[in-house]
Amino acid sequence: SQTIHQWPATLVQPVGSPLSLECTVEGTSNPNLYWYRQAAGRGLQLLFYSVGIGQISSEVPQNLSASRPQDRQFILSSKKLLLSDSGFYLCAWRQGSLGEQYFGPGTRLTVT
Amino acid sequence: DAKTTQPPSMDCAEGRAANLPCNHSTISGNEYVYWYRQIHSQGPQYIIHGLKNNETNEMASLIITEDRKSSTLILPHATLRDTAVYYCIVRSHSSNTGKLIFGQGTTLQVKP
Numbered sequence: 001s002q003t004i005h006q007w008p009a010t011l012v013q014p015v016g017s018p019l020s021l022e023c024t025v026e027g028t029s030n031p032n033l034y035w036y037r038q039a040a041g042r043g044l045q046l047l048f049y050s051v052g053i054g055q056i057s058s059e060v061p062q063n064l065s066a067s068r069p070q071d072r073q074f075i076l077s078s079k080k081l082l083l084s085d086s087g088f089y090l091c092a093w094r095q096g097s098l099g100e101q102y103f104g105p106g107t108r109l110t111v112t
Numbered sequence: 113d114a115k116t117t118q119p120p121s122m123d124c125a126e127g128r129a130a131n132l133p134c135n136h137s138t139i140s141g142n143e144y145v146y147w148y149r150q151i152h153s154q155g156p157q158y159i160i161h162g163l164k165n166n167e168t169n170e171m172a173s174l175i176i177t178e179d180r181k182s183s184t185l186i187l188p189h190a191t192l193r194d195t196a197v198y199y200c201i202v203r204s205h206s207s208n209t210g211k212l213i214f215g216q217g218t219t220l221q222v223k224p
Binding site: 032034036043044045046049051057059088090092094099100101102103104105106108 | 146148150153154155156157158161199209210211212213214215216217
């Protein structure tokens with residue numbers, strides 16, 4: 001069966017520090033991968049998606065970047081965090097062009 | 113993808129059916145209706161999806177009107193664990209990106 005992992009579960013970082021969040025998927029190959037963010041009390045916002053290794057599409061301009069160095073690995077990064085980067089970051093995957101997305105457990109980031 | 117409209121909140125008594133409405137008046141012929149829910153501090157969970165026929169699975173039933181401009185998610189016997197934000201999303205299967213655009217959803221509060 002397929003599983004999706006995210007780490008860390010929680011993170012507290014000072015403003016201006018770098019960020020690296022990792023997401024990995026097991027039990028599938030060539031999935032579509034997605035990064036979402038949920039600010040406190042807000043809905044989910046799609047940040048990036050990838051349909052293959054090295055292929056990244058950005059949905060909104062921001063202080064973040066994404067990379068997909070391996071088929072089942074998706075990384076969210078920032079060189080310098082802002083207070084507004086605080087939120088709940090969710091990774092998701094989907095197989096093929098049909099069906100549902102499966103979400104990971106999320107990383108709760110607090111920028112202080 | 114078509115935009116959806118949902119009531120911001122609803123209450124339901126435990127053991128009763130919860131009927132969550134969604135309007136998607138601009139839906140096009142190749143767009144599916146998807147429902148997800150998000151329990152507090154967790155990633156969204158897929159519930160059900162459909163095109164034009166009513167659908168039922170172990171979690172819920174989806175009723176889509178004949179003109180496809182609205183739908184209703186039915187939780188037949190709501191429990192306290194069904195308290196969550198429910199998202200109705202309309203998505204085309206013709207795109208290989210599989211992006212989900214989340215709105216604000218309906219916060220369902222199941223009360224004892």
